[in-house]
Amino acid sequence: MAWNNQGGPWGGGGSGGSGGGGGQSPWGRGPSNGGRQSPDFDELLRRGQDRMRNIFPGGIGAPRSLAIIVLAAIVLWLLSGLYRVNPGEVGVNMVFGRYVSQTQPGLNWNWPAPIGSVATPDVATRNRVEIGFRASPGAGGDIDVAEESLMLTGDENIVDIQAVVLWRIDDVEKYLFDIRDPESSLNDSGASVKNATVKNAVEAAIREIIGQSTFEYAITEGRSQIEAKAEELAQGILDSYNSGIRIEQLSMQKSDAPQEVVDAFRDVQKAKADKVSLVNEAQAYFNQITQDAEGQATQIIRQSEGYKQEKIADAQGDTQRFMSIYQQYQTNPNVTERRMYLETMERIMGNMNKVLVADDGKSGTIPYLPLDQLLKSRAKPAQSNAAPATNNDNQQSAVQPGVQP
Structure with a gap:
C-alpha cells in the first residue's frame, strides 16, 4: 500500500530514519498543500492589528487618532439629520424645539438630535370626526355614543344629534405650536380620542345652536340652518385658539327624537x-x-x-245737442221754434193712437181714418213673417166710410 508519493511505505527515495525527507507515516502526516485549510483566526487578528497601526501610527490614544475618531463621529451625526417628506406632507424644521422653516416633499436635512427635530404633518388628507356615534363596519353598524348625541333644546326637550366633520390642516405652524396635542386627548373613561380638538369645538358649537332652537325646528326644516351656523361657530372657536385647522364640511347625519x-x-x-x-x-x-x-x-x-x-x-251728448240748438236758435229763433215744435209733436204723437176726422160739414157725414187699426194690422203680418204691404195699399184698405154721430 502506498502511503507516500515519494517511494516506500516508511520513507521515500532518500536515506534513512529521520533524515530527509519527504514521506511520513499516515499517523503522523502533516498538512498537505493540496488540501483545504480552515481559517487561521490568529493570522486574521494579526493582520487587523497591522492595519490599525497603519491608520493610527501612534496608537488609538494618540492625538491624531482621537481627531480622526471624533471627525468620523461628527460626520455620522450630521448624516443622521437627513429625512424624507412624503407627498402631501410638509416638513417642519425645529432647533431646540423652536420653529425654523418648512420643507417640501423630498429629501431634506435638519440639525439632528438633540439639537434639532422634524415634524411631518399631513396637510393634504381630509380628516374625519364623528360626533354622537362611532363608525364600526365590522360590528354590523354604527355605535351610538349617548353622552355626545343627546342634546337639550331651547324648549327643554331632548334631541338625538349625530354629525360628521371633515377638516384639514390649514396652517402648520399654528397647528403644531399653538395648541397642545391637537390630534388626541383622553376622554372621561381615560381612553384616547382622535382629533379631540376639532371634536370638542364642533360639539360645543352644535350644543349651543341646539340650545337656542326649538325641538320642532331642530328635527325638521332647521337642520340645514343648524349645520351652517354650527360650522361657522366651530370655525370661530378654532380660529380664536390659533389652531391652524380649517373645517371643510359639517354634515348632520341624524336629527331625531330619542329612541x-x-x-x-x-x-x-x-x-x-x-x-x-x-x-x-x-x-x-x-x-x-x-x-x-x-x-x-x-x-x-x-x-x-x-x-x-x-x-x-249721453249727458254730454245731450248738452252738446242743446248747445247746438241754442246756437241755431240765436241765429234764427222762428225757424228753430217751429222745428222744435214739430220734433216734439213727432215724439209725442208717434206713440199715441191717432184718428183723423175731416170736418168739412158739407156731406152730413164725417169720414175718419183709423190709424190705430192700421198700426195693428201692420204688426200682425210682421209677426207671421208675411211680406208687408205698401203704405198706399194699406191706406186704401184702411179707409172706411164714417159713421154719423
Missing part, C-alpha cells in the same frame, strides 16, 4: 301632518270662494263703470 320616545313622536308628527293637510284643504276652499266673489265683484264694478260712462256720454 325611547320615537314611536310617540311619530304619532304626534302624523297628527300634525293631518292637521296641516286639513288646514291646506280649508285654505284652498277659502281661496276658491274668495276668488269667485272677487271675480263677481270685479264684474259688477266694471258693469257699473260702463253704465256710468254711458250715462256721462
Whole structure:
C-alpha cells in the first residue's frame, strides 16, 4: 500500500530514519498543500492589528487618532439629520424645539438630535370626526355614543344629534405650536380620542345652536340652518385658539327624537301632518270662494263703470245737442221754434193712437181714418213673417166710410 508519493511505505527515495525527507507515516502526516485549510483566526487578528497601526501610527490614544475618531463621529451625526417628506406632507424644521422653516416633499436635512427635530404633518388628507356615534363596519353598524348625541333644546326637550366633520390642516405652524396635542386627548373613561380638538369645538358649537332652537325646528326644516351656523361657530372657536385647522364640511347625519320616545313622536308628527293637510284643504276652499266673489265683484264694478260712462256720454251728448240748438236758435229763433215744435209733436204723437176726422160739414157725414187699426194690422203680418204691404195699399184698405154721430 502506498502511503507516500515519494517511494516506500516508511520513507521515500532518500536515506534513512529521520533524515530527509519527504514521506511520513499516515499517523503522523502533516498538512498537505493540496488540501483545504480552515481559517487561521490568529493570522486574521494579526493582520487587523497591522492595519490599525497603519491608520493610527501612534496608537488609538494618540492625538491624531482621537481627531480622526471624533471627525468620523461628527460626520455620522450630521448624516443622521437627513429625512424624507412624503407627498402631501410638509416638513417642519425645529432647533431646540423652536420653529425654523418648512420643507417640501423630498429629501431634506435638519440639525439632528438633540439639537434639532422634524415634524411631518399631513396637510393634504381630509380628516374625519364623528360626533354622537362611532363608525364600526365590522360590528354590523354604527355605535351610538349617548353622552355626545343627546342634546337639550331651547324648549327643554331632548334631541338625538349625530354629525360628521371633515377638516384639514390649514396652517402648520399654528397647528403644531399653538395648541397642545391637537390630534388626541383622553376622554372621561381615560381612553384616547382622535382629533379631540376639532371634536370638542364642533360639539360645543352644535350644543349651543341646539340650545337656542326649538325641538320642532331642530328635527325638521332647521337642520340645514343648524349645520351652517354650527360650522361657522366651530370655525370661530378654532380660529380664536390659533389652531391652524380649517373645517371643510359639517354634515348632520341624524336629527331625531330619542329612541325611547320615537314611536310617540311619530304619532304626534302624523297628527300634525293631518292637521296641516286639513288646514291646506280649508285654505284652498277659502281661496276658491274668495276668488269667485272677487271675480263677481270685479264684474259688477266694471258693469257699473260702463253704465256710468254711458250715462256721462249721453249727458254730454245731450248738452252738446242743446248747445247746438241754442246756437241755431240765436241765429234764427222762428225757424228753430217751429222745428222744435214739430220734433216734439213727432215724439209725442208717434206713440199715441191717432184718428183723423175731416170736418168739412158739407156731406152730413164725417169720414175718419183709423190709424190705430192700421198700426195693428201692420204688426200682425210682421209677426207671421208675411211680406208687408205698401203704405198706399194699406191706406186704401184702411179707409172706411164714417159713421154719423
